[in-house]
Amino acid sequence: MSTDPAFWDRIAEKYARQPVADPAAFDRKIAAMVAHLRPDSVVLDVGCGTGSLALRLAPIAAHVHGLDLSPEMIRIARGKAAAAGAPSVTFHVGPFDDSFTALPDGSVDLLSACSLLHLVDDRAAALARAVRLLKPGGVFVTSTACLGESWIPYGPLITVMGWLGKAPDVTIFTKATLADDLRRAGLVDVQAPDVGAKPEIAFFLAKRPG
Numbered sequence: 001m002s003t004d005p006a007f008w009d010r011i012a013e014k015y016a017r018q019p020v021a022d023p024a025a026f027d028r029k030i031a032a033m034v035a036h037l038r039p040d041s042v043v044l045d046v047g048c049g050t051g052s053l054a055l056r057l058a059p060i061a062a063h064v065h066g067l068d069l070s071p072e073m074i075r076i077a078r079g080k081a082a083a084a085g086a087p088s089v090t091f092h093v094g095p096f097d098d099s100f101t102a103l104p105d106g107s108v109d110l111l112s113a114c115s116l117l118h119l120v121d122d123r124a125a126a127l128a129r130a131v132r133l134l135k136p137g138g139v140f141v142t143s144t145a146c147l148g149e150s151w152i153p154y155g156p157l158i159t160v161m162g163w164l165g166k167a168p169d170v171t172i173f174t175k176a177t178l179a180d181d182l183r184r185a186g187l188v189d190v191q192a193p194d195v196g197a198k199p200e201i202a203f204f205l206a207k208r209p210g
């Protein structure tokens with residue numbers, strides 16, 4: 001399920017400078033995650049980018065891990081953690097697949113995948129990996145662009161932007177497809193709290209059966 005890190009390395013500095021697109025929705029998503037955290041919680045944020053979410057969750061959990069395949073994204077994330085004096089955050093470079101062994105299976109209380117699942121080559125494999133890493137009863141959270149919800153012809157647009165080096169490979173699907181994928185991966189209690197995000201953004205919480 002790996003993708004080429006080169007695109008993300010190239011845009012990492014610009015990505016880090018951009019403000020959060022929808023701060024109010026971001027805050028509500030964080031509140032929904034925090035409601036599932038305890039002081040002894042272990043969190044893994046996959047596709048963590050420059051670490052904004054990991055750093056927001058760090059004060060609430062025992063330890064937050066961030067994983068991203070882009071070395072540049074992680075370099076910036078580590079710099080932000082150092083500047084913030086956040087010792088309980090660890091950032092890892094690598095793809096989210098079976099090569100990620102920094103955490104044992106069944107060890108994660110909350111696993112987040114934000115703006116990632118439309119980018120992976122094999123969504124089912126990514127979700128299966130997430131479920132294995134979660135503790136029984138652990139919480140999976142995703143915020144995912146479901147471009148199949150839009151009337152805009154994203155397919156050809158993204159193809160052309162990809163030719164110009166301005167977009168990564170993106171898979172287009174609907175919210176209903178993503179919810180089905182979560183259930184097929186074995187997650188239960190799939191919920192979609194209204195966080196006020198744009199209509200094409202799916203925000204789901206689900207649980208590994210406990």
Ligand SMILES: C[S@@+](CC[C@H](N)C(=O)[O-])C[C@H]1O[C@@H](n2cnc3c(N)ncnc32)[C@H](O)[C@@H]1O
Nearest residue numbers: 001002008047048049068069070095096114115
């Ligand atoms: C759109 S950014 C989202 C960053 C962050 N989660 C956020 O919401 O701001 C997508 C990130 O996922 C990373 N990524 C893409 N495919 C990945 C994979 N297979 N494994 C790990 N990281 C991946 C990219 O390097 C990039 O930093």
